[in-house]
Amino acid sequence: MNRPDVDQEDKIDAERLPSFDGVRWTSYSLEDFTDLYWDEIGPCLEAEGNPASEKPTHQWFRDHDARAFLAALRRHHDRSFGEFWNEDLGLGDAEAGYAWATTDDATIDALEGFLDRRESRYSLATSSVDALRTRLNLYVRAYREANGTDDLLTPIHREKEHPAYEAVDAVYAAFDWLNDGAEREYSAQTLQRVRRVVDAWYQHLVGRRVASMNPASGLYDEFKWEVEDSPTPSLSASQIRKLMQATATSREQLLVVALAGWGLRASEVAALHVSQFHRDVAEDDVPFITFESRKNGPGEVSLLYGIDVLDARIDELAEDETWTGYLFPSSQGKTPYVTRDTVRNWFQNLASEAGLPERIEGERPSPQLCRRFWYDTYTAVLEGVLEGVDEIAAEQGSSDPRVVMQNYLSDSRSRRVRREFMREQLEDAFGENL
Numbered sequence: 001m002n003r004p005d006v007d008q009e010d011k012i013d014a015e016r017l018p019s020f021d022g023v024r025w026t027s028y029s030l031e032d033f034t035d036l037y038w039d040e041i042g043p044c045l046e047a048e049g050n051p052a053s054e055k056p057t058h059q060w061f062r063d064h065d066a067r068a069f070l071a072a073l074r075r076h077h078d079r080s081f082g083e084f085w086n087e088d089l090g091l092g093d094a095e096a097g098y099a100w101a102t103t104d105d106a107t108i109d110a111l112e113g114f115l116d117r118r119e120s121r122y123s124l125a126t127s128s129v130d131a132l133r134t135r136l137n138l139y140v141r142a143y144r145e146a147n148g149t150d151d152l153l154t155p156i157h158r159e160k161e162h163p164a165y166e167a168v169d170a171v172y173a174a175f176d177w178l179n180d181g182a183e184r185e186y187s188a189q190t191l192q193r194v195r196r197v198v199d200a201w202y203q204h205l206v207g208r209r210v211a212s213m214n215p216a217s218g219l220y221d222e223f224k225w226e227v228e229d230s231p232t233p234s235l236s237a238s239q240i241r242k243l244m245q246a247t248a249t250s251r252e253q254l255l256v257v258a259l260a261g262w263g264l265r266a267s268e269v270a271a272l273h274v275s276q277f278h279r280d281v282a283e284d285d286v287p288f289i290t291f292e293s294r295k296n297g298p299g300e301v302s303l304l305y306g307i308d309v310l311d312a313r314i315d316e317l318a319e320d321e322t323w324t325g326y327l328f329p330s331s332q333g334k335t336p337y338v339t340r341d342t343v344r345n346w347f348q349n350l351a352s353e354a355g356l357p358e359r360i361e362g363e364r365p366s367p368q369l370c371r372r373f374w375y376d377t378y379t380a381v382l383e384g385v386l387e388g389v390d391e392i393a394a395e396q397g398s399s400d401p402r403v404v405m406q407n408y409l410s411d412s413r414s415r416r417v418r419r420e421f422m423r424e425q426l427e428d429a430f431g432e433n434l
Contacts, residue, residue: 024362025068025072025075025076028072028076029186029187029190030077030079030084030088031088031138031186031187031190032187032189032190033069033072033073033077033084033088034088034089034131034134034190035131035189035190035193036069037069037084037089038128038130038131038134039131041056041066041069042126042130042131043267044064046126055081055082055085055091058070058081061081086099089130089134090133090134090137098133098137099137100137100140101137101140101141101144101150102140102144102150102151102152103150104150104151104152104153106151106153107140107150107151107152107153110152110153110201110205110210111133111136111140111201113208114136114200114201114204114205115129115132115133115136117204118132132197135190135193135194135197135198136194136197136198136201138178138186138190138194139174139178139194139197139198140152142174142175142177142178143170143171143173143174145174145177146170146173146174146176146177147170147173147174153205153210153211155167155170155215156202156205156211156212156213156215157210157211157212158209158210158211158212164213164215167213167215168215168218170215171198171215171216171219172219172222175191175195175219175222175223178191178194179191179223179225188225189225191223191225192225195216195219195220195223198216198219199214199216199217199219199220202214202215202216202217203217233360233361233362233363233369233372234369234372234373234375234376235260235356235360235365235369235370235372235373236373237373237428237429239354239356239365239373240256240260240370240373240429240430241429241430242354242355242356243256243260243350243351243354243356243370244256244429244430245354246350246353246354246355247350250309250312250313250316251313251328251346252346252350253309253312253313254306254309254310254313254327255269255328255343255346255347255350256350256370257305257306257309257310257430258272258306259347259367259370259371259374260370260371260373260374260429261304261305261306261374261426261429261430262289262301262303262306262374263301263371263374263375263378264289264301264371265367265368265371266340266343266344266347266367266368266371267340267343268291269328269343269367270328270337270338270339270340270342270343271326271335271337272289272326272327272328272337273325273326273327273337274314274325274327275325276289276290276291277289277303277310278290286302286303286304287302287303287307288300288301288302288303289301289303302422304422304423304426305426305430306430310327313327314327317329324336328342328343330342343367344366344367347365347366347367347370348364348365348366351365373429377422377425377426378422
């Protein structure tokens with residue numbers, strides 16, 4: 001099959017958002033729209049400004065083929081983007097600062113201090129930090145509504161004497177408010193995300209010796225939210241195998257490996273450079289890729305598969321004496337590497353040659369669906385790891401195995417355990433020779 005010439009895609013000046021065609025908007029709550037803003041729109045905005053202070057115009061949404069987001073927001077939730085920006089994102093007037101649901105200065109300082117450290121130590125992008133801020137603020141609002149106070153620190157402060165059960169009851173009351181309000185209808189996924197960041201915030205306060213306890217540590221056992229199938233479908237292991245079998249060049253092979261084997265986003269794949277790859281590691285470790293700033297997920301990605309594919313691509317490109325180190329170089333456009341749209345077109349052409357269905361649960365095969373395979377696999381791996389440390393958690397007197405992962409397993413041991421589980425899961429898609 002002759003492939004269309006996609007080099008012209010390199011000339012695109014503005015990066016467009018992933019297509020929203022086929023998205024089942026009726027299944028999206030307002031909180032899902034909030035997550036979609038931070039996960040997809042925010043990172044695209046970062047190239048032009050701060051997604052938390054510079055509100056995108058309707059023209060911006062038109063220029064980036066994202067009008068469907070605005071239309072669905074109004075059609076299904078009767079929200080203008082201005083109302084969504086002020087009320088649901090909680091951004092309000094940028095000049096007045098973030099509109100926290102509390103006026104207690106100590107609580108605000110503790111919240112902002114946590115976010116500052118998350119940003120600096122985890123190298124999170126601005127959009128990721130703002131997503132965490134939005135979820136924390138939802139909890140602050142729930143705490144205020146359920147307990148009649150916006151002071152979240154006094155009940156847990158080390159220098160105050162309060163019965164521990166009162167602090168725990170207040171946290172549970174906040175989540176009962178979120179969980180039981182018929183008019184609120186927060187999705188299970190949103191509640192889980194709020195729970196995770198709240199637990200992390202309290203644990204941070206304990207570590208900084210601000211709090212005497214973490215009153216949220218029992219939330220994992222107390223609330224069992226069942227998450228429905230993701231609105232974003234995923235490619236299966238057999239479909240990944242079909243893609244690999246259809247590849248004919250080192251570029252195509254590296255494309256599939258980077259998306260499904262390494263879990264990279266299309267924009268990250270497009271900009272890959274050899275300097276990001278680190279192979280000089282300890283004998284019991286594996287090579288990895290580093291990112292100066294990454295929206296979500298690990299800042300270092302282990303290379304469990306595909307080193308041979310990477311080497312083949314490098315050998316091919318190195319024959320050109322003018323090669324600058326980018327694995328998907330472009331001789332056109334504003335950057336020395338291809339655009340995210342080019343990666344998307346390459347992938348869709350390969351999916352067609354591999355005989356993948358034109359629609360998978362209503363959506364065209366795309367890099368996002370390919371990466372979703374890695375993400376779902378990684379999530380399953382984490383669940384498997386947590387199940388494996390349940391016994392250790394019980395011995396340590398902890399009801400939450402995540403505490404064991406964080407406090408009792410060394411970073412290197414934790415990475416090895418995750419890699420072992422991940423390697424097993426990837427065998428279904430890439431074969432046994434990992």
